Amino acid sequence: MMRRRERRYPYLKSSLNTVYRAFRLYSANRSMKAWGVFARHLYRSRVLKKPSPPFITIAPTYRCPCSCVHCGIYKKGRRGEAEISTLQIKSVIDQAKRLGVLQVTFTGGEPMMRQDLYELIRYAHIRGVLTRLNTSGLFLSKSNVARLKSAGLTQCAVSIDDADPAIHDRLRGVPGAFDRAIRGIGYLKDAGIPCQINTYASRRMVTRGLEKIITLGRGLGVLAVYIIMPVAIGRWDEIYSQVLSEEEKSRVRALQEMTFVHLELATDKTLCGVYQKGILFVSPQGQITPCPFVSFPFGNIAKLSLKNVWMEHCSRLRDTIRGECPMNDPETRKELARHVRSVGLSAGKFDF
Numbered sequence: 001m002m003r004r005r006e007r008r009y010p011y012l013k014s015s016l017n018t019v020y021r022a023f024r025l026y027s028a029n030r031s032m033k034a035w036g037v038f039a040r041h042l043y044r045s046r047v048l049k050k051p052s053p054p055f056i057t058i059a060p061t062y063r064c065p066c067s068c069v070h071c072g073i074y075k076k077g078r079r080g081e082a083e084i085s086t087l088q089i090k091s092v093i094d095q096a097k098r099l100g101v102l103q104v105t106f107t108g109g110e111p112m113m114r115q116d117l118y119e120l121i122r123y124a125h126i127r128g129v130l131t132r133l134n135t136s137g138l139f140l141s142k143s144n145v146a147r148l149k150s151a152g153l154t155q156c157a158v159s160i161d162d163a164d165p166a167i168h169d170r171l172r173g174v175p176g177a178f179d180r181a182i183r184g185i186g187y188l189k190d191a192g193i194p195c196q197i198n199t200y201a202s203r204r205m206v207t208r209g210l211e212k213i214i215t216l217g218r219g220l221g222v223l224a225v226y227i228i229m230p231v232a233i234g235r236w237d238e239i240y241s242q243v244l245s246e247e248e249k250s251r252v253r254a255l256q257e258m259t260f261v262h263l264e265l266a267t268d269k270t271l272c273g274v275y276q277k278g279i280l281f282v283s284p285q286g287q288i289t290p291c292p293f294v295s296f297p298f299g300n301i302a303k304l305s306l307k308n309v310w311m312e313h314c315s316r317l318r319d320t321i322r323g324e325c326p327m328n329d330p331e332t333r334k335e336l337a338r339h340v341r342s343v344g345l346s347a348g349k350f351d352f
Contacts, residue, residue: 020259024223025103025130028194029154033128041100051314052100055279056306057292058089060117062109062284066136067173068161070200070242072234072293073109083284086116088301092282093124095306103130103154107292109284112139118151125152132157134198138177140184149191156188157198157226162205163212185220196224196262201244201252203230210252214261226262227252231293231325243328268323274336275319275326280306290317293327296340316342 026034045051061083062073093104104124111117112135124131133148137158148156158181162168165178188195197217201210210227217225229244229252236242244252249268256263265272273279274290281289287297288309298309317339326332 021224021262025154025194029125029130029152031125031128031152033126034130037097037128038102041102044100050100051277053278053280053310054100054102055105055273056092056096056101056103057105057107057279057281058092059107059109059282059284059292060084060089060111060114060120063113064108064110064136065113065138065174066110066177068235069171069173070161070202070230070234070236072231072236074234081285083114084282084286084301086119088286089116089120089282090123092301092306093120093127093129096280097127097129099306099310101129103132105132105134107134110136110138112144118147121148121151121153125154130154135159135184136172136174136177137181137184138174140180140187142187145184145187145191145193149193153193155194155196157196158185158188159198160213160216161199162209163216182220185222189221194223196226197222198226198228200228200230201248203242203244203248206244206248207251207255210255214255218260224260224262226264227255228264229325229328232328233293233295238330240328240330249323265323265325270323271319272321272325275317275321277314277317280310280313290336290340293325294336296337298340 026038041052041054059073062081096104106117106120111133114120121131121133131153132155133153134157140156140158160168160178160181161171168178168181169175185195185197197213197220199205199210199213214225229249230236230242232238232240232243246268253263253267255261256266272291274294279291281292282301283289283295286301288299288301288304288306289295289297290313298304298313320326320335321329321332326336
């Protein structure tokens, strides 16, 4: 009986963690329209049996002042590429809402380098869609945080790579980055914007380094620390030595708490967002991919609607791996690429 409880506990903890996080965000958002969108999402998925993705991530830009050693979107020449317009992103938000999406996350690059970011956050908020901003924290000045608050931002995630300021700055390639991020977290807290720390479980961080970041987060009064497992993409593209071993992943998962420490792949049986059919990603060039980490495009928003892509995405993708990103296994990566090709929507060659 004890062993059975021990096996079940990680999954119970993960489920309660998800419910707690969702309730906290909706309470902080204070939008009755958002609760209405949530109710429709449940009705579609549970009653009508028409599942829809809860999340969409939009990268308005790949521009960024940082040059992180672990950058997941790095590609030579990428930061100079043309970007989708404000109107195109608003159209994506409208399509996402009709599809049943609950939250849009703005990421990058550094999304705060887009001048229209506040307009886009306000646009989503007014339509009852939760909003999250993933940022390095470099542009979280007091005035900018006030603008984010006015726009209706639901949550902000600030990246911290190490609790040691010098190491964080070196990993980011920007002197003073740590201090600016910490000040930004303080401004977010003062403004009443729920803030979490995003970090990644590199091999050097397991687990002492992660524990220091968790301690830092408690001291700063953030709502949560979110730990991302390393993925063999970007600057680490196909460098599988950066991928954690099963023993290392187990040690990281042991850090999870119901109310403060969250993980992307919470258990060794957790399906990634791609196979859960829980997410879509739109790049600065309008490419629609299964998620920010899996850059095999289904197509482009200039030619295809999110609904068309989603219907193919739901009906054709099948899980082949659990507890891991498919990009971290060479064979699974190839199989996923074949899956996306078989959908027949791809416009242009794959990024990888």
